[in-house]
Amino acid sequence: MTEGANRLPVILPAARHTSTTQFVELHARSAFSFLEGSSLPEELAVRCAELGITAMALSDAHGVYGAPRFHMAARKLGVRALLGAEAATTDGSRYTLLAKNRQGYHNLCRLITRTKLRDRHRGKPENPVATQNDFAEFAKGLICLTGGTEGPLARVFSEHRGSAARQGVQKQVELLIRIFGKENVFVELQRHHRRKQEVRNQALVELARSMRLPLLATNGVTHAIAAKRKLQDVLTCVKYKTTISEAGRLLSYNAECHLKSSAEMNRLFADLPEAIAHTGELASRLSFTLEDLGYEFPHYPVPAGETEISFLRKRTDEGARRRYQPYSDKARRQIERELALIGKLKLAGLFPNRLGHCRILQA
């Protein structure tokens, strides 16, 4: 009996690296990727802190549900919580999208909402898919990674070989560039100690260099620590409605899809240091966190030469003179304190709006 292998795969250098570049994990799923991740966002945040990872992007499948919990936990631990999501495409693969700024976050949410709303009509809420037009419409402010095993490039490699695979992958990358822009597409590399994956990685490295695209190392995290792989296997069985003894190759190949330290990732990618370096660079470009969610109340149209707070101050003064007779110093101080707080919280536009509503009701 013989076993095939495409070639003797390239060597993964062992502990030969000399310096450690800061690594940022930019592709991780939490348990909010329902049945596709086995660690809670808080566990991922804690593990990041333990490993000394300064920032991590949570990119759950088809949603950003885990982001608030991840953000809260990460903030307490001093980890920068970046935000993204995996969005399924019509060909069955997934784009890993990261929010670059607030507009990116808005677009990501709108994209997910659209796919879910559309899919509700199909009766398959667990499998929302976005069309190329959807991606094109909501591409602004988003970074696109080419993904791991479920990414569009891996799908091409699984369906084609040789030159057909190379051409297919190139077409896919060109499509991503058309949609998201060249500066926003990163060729993602994952190394889980698998031969086939490494063969794919070598092709991707060649492609990235020929197309002058940046390489990006991720670990395609589905659990915080290696021990959680067992839970992930059980969740996979639940997802595919099978038993663990019958799940076969639906289960994970090994226990490598866990969060890894910078040192470990540097060792894995010692031959491609730029792939590690780009994680830090990209993380610095991702300016959006839930800290900057930035909800703004509707503005109130004020007369020329007025600001919302000056307008509110005048209306308050008028009202106070009617309300307080005599208009005492104590009342003035209290009003002044409250106006200062409103100004600080940028809520000045809200109160004239409410005042307008009250007048309408009184009339």
Next chain:
Amino acid sequence: MPKQRLVALAREFSPEVEHTSADTVVFSITPLRAILGPPYQIASEISRRGYERDLNAHLAIAANADTAILLARQFAGVRLVASGEEASQLANLPLESLFAHDVPVDPTLLDILHQWGLKTCGDLAALPEAGVRERLGLAGVYLRNLALGHINRPLRIESQEAEYEEQLELEHPLDRLEPLFFLFGRALGDLCGRLRSQSQAARILDARLVLDGKPEYQCRLEFPVPLSDSRTMLKLLQLHLERHSPEARVMGFKLRIEPVVPRRMQNGLFLPPIPQPDKLQVTLARIAGLVGEGNVGTPQLLDTFRPDAFRLTTLNGSCFEQKPDDSRRQILRLSMRIFRPPVAAHVQVMDFVPRRIVAGDVKGRVVEWSGPWKTSGEWWSSHAWTREEWDVELDDGALYRIYRDVPASLWYVHGVYD
């Protein structure tokens, strides 16, 4: 019981017998003409066999089934009807005989015909077809054609549930296998003759031996390619019994065959010849006798990431089929010979990388390597594995796959790349 005897008599002459009713069967004598001669001789032979079986049956031979049925039911003995004489032979039959026949018409039509003053089939046949159609519709036309002997229909053949079973109780117990094989040969010859007459072949041969003072001996041979050759079957049975001899003297046996439609194959002019499936089966049975039955078959990969996980399944017919040459589509692949069992190795490791290997004949300095390729799984069972594989090139130029069994911290050589 009479019906079964009647059917058995009919089957002696034709495999295709219509079970018309509890007391009537119909079969075609056309193929018998070449063997037995003209119809009267065929009728004579059928009568003789019926007499031997102690069957008191009527026989009619006609150009179509319904005429023969009507005549056989009405007249005792043998009646032969030449083609074209059906109407005259049926003319004197009472009209009731048409309705006693299993016909799809309303029985109240008989009253109408009687009211018209008709009594015999000849009376009905004499009516003009157009008038009958106008008054009685298609049912009337059908009855008129029946009375004329003009209904030509194919026989309604039910799928035959032939039993391929032979058993024998011996007067004297046999303590040697040779005489038993002789008896098997005869029984299998009969069974295979029956199979071939039905254009079938054996998929499974089930042999049961009644032993003297011991429980029944059972043997079930499943043939990858359906067989109808008694000698091959006997050889396979012989090989099996020689490997697993009965524990006591044989008092009797029962052989049963499960039939299937045989596989038809056509060899291609430009394809290499393949071994005859029946000969291959005998060869495989001999190999199984040497290496054990569990060690012969078609390897089938299991749905798992466990390295080298496969099982041997029974050979199926598809492995004997010639497949089109798809070498043009094949991609050059590096293949590996796997060592079973893996060869225990002593591996010198430096900086987490294997540097030198000593494993029996495999020994040398590692000049190139790739890895570790990690795999683990089935953590819930006793088959759990965790291993780190390396592909290494030794200083003699050979490429090997070695691995470390992580829990046991032992090294093995898994195979060599061609």
